[in-house]
Amino acid sequence: MTDRSSTGCGSAHCACSGQMQIVPASINGIALHEPGEALDAETLRERAYAELLRQRAVFRGLLPGAHVLVAPELNAAERHVLEAMTDEEVTCPEPTDDECRRYYDANKPHFIVGQALHVRHILFAVTPGVNVHALTQRAEAALLELARKDVPPGRFEQLAAELSNCPSSAEGGSLGWVSPEDCAPELANELFFQTDSRWGMGVHPRLVHTRFGLHIIEVLGRKKGNLPAYEDVAESIRQRLQHQSRATALRQYMRLLVGQAKVEGIELDGADSPLVQ
Structure with a gap:
């Protein structure tokens, strides 16, 4: 959520007394929205994570630096750069056949056709x-x-x-x-x-x-249905485990970026250790 603070000239008789002004949330001093612009919580979080990734890409020299006060809207080419950077930095091991078989044995009811x-x-x-x-x-x-x-x-x-x-x-x-x-x-x-x-x-x-x-x-x-043999569902299990592993790694990656940034006006889950699970 965005922070709000009272503003006014200080006189109790002035019409401006008690007015509320929306204070922009920011990432490392870059505002996520214009002053007075109200955003719902989900949109604000999306902007925050996009700005974290943009600043990471600038730090790595993948995007040009820009002297901005408000987080810029990313175009398609810039989003492609961020996706490629994330694919490079967020790595996760391929599930082994033993892991896939254990998943199959532990979740057989889910595979019944x-x-x-x-x-x-x-x-x-x-x-x-x-x-x-x-x-x-x-x-x-x-x-x-x-x-x-x-x-x-x-x-x-x-x-x-x-x-x-x-x-x-x-x-x-x-x-x-x-x-x-x-x-x-x-x-x-x-x-x-x-x-x-x-x-x-x-x-x-x-x-x-x-x-x-x-x-x-x-x-x-x-x-009752029928349970397919492991070999018939092995590839779908591998893809499912890989997706789960990548989702976990991506959450950890974003938590690290949050933990290393100065985040104001919005609550994001962050960690400063690369060992966070």
Whole structure:
């Protein structure tokens, strides 16, 4: 966020008393925006990181120095220089075959092709101002009722119609057949990728928490799918691990640039040691 400070002539009777002026954030004394220009936090961070890279490129002689007070907007050629510099300076080792195989063995459920569940649910949506504690109690009470052995037929559909905040409530909560790709990541993780995800048919024994709220889930059918051999997915695993390694190295690189710079008016995560993880 940009800093704000009060300005005025000092007289309590003056109209300028108490006015707020936006003080530009800066990197090594170079402002990230014009005085009085208000930026959202994400845009300001993007400018800060771009300016850090520009100054690094100037230091290395890859871009000409410029006597500027405000960070200049980069053109396509300058951005290409920064990308090439970053590719050169941010290095990460290629994942070995042993690392790829270990990843495959530890994440086999993620590679299964054709797996799907026939499910229905009751959604207790978490919306602004909702009493989450009371909502959770209602959800847990409904789950407890549906988990009983003597629950009458049709009770799930009835509760879905009464309680669910999902349009599927009109269909008794039915979502039909869903694959991991059809679900929110949190739901996919719970239904397909946990060690106890294959609990079988029936009502899931616990509430499932997602970005949408709390879910009671019932499995009506299952397609197990097939696990490809390691050799068939080895290249995609290698690319995934390489991407993860580069992302980690790039975060470390930017933290080092932040740690070596004088950063004012904005909070950036920085470190002054090249050993930071």
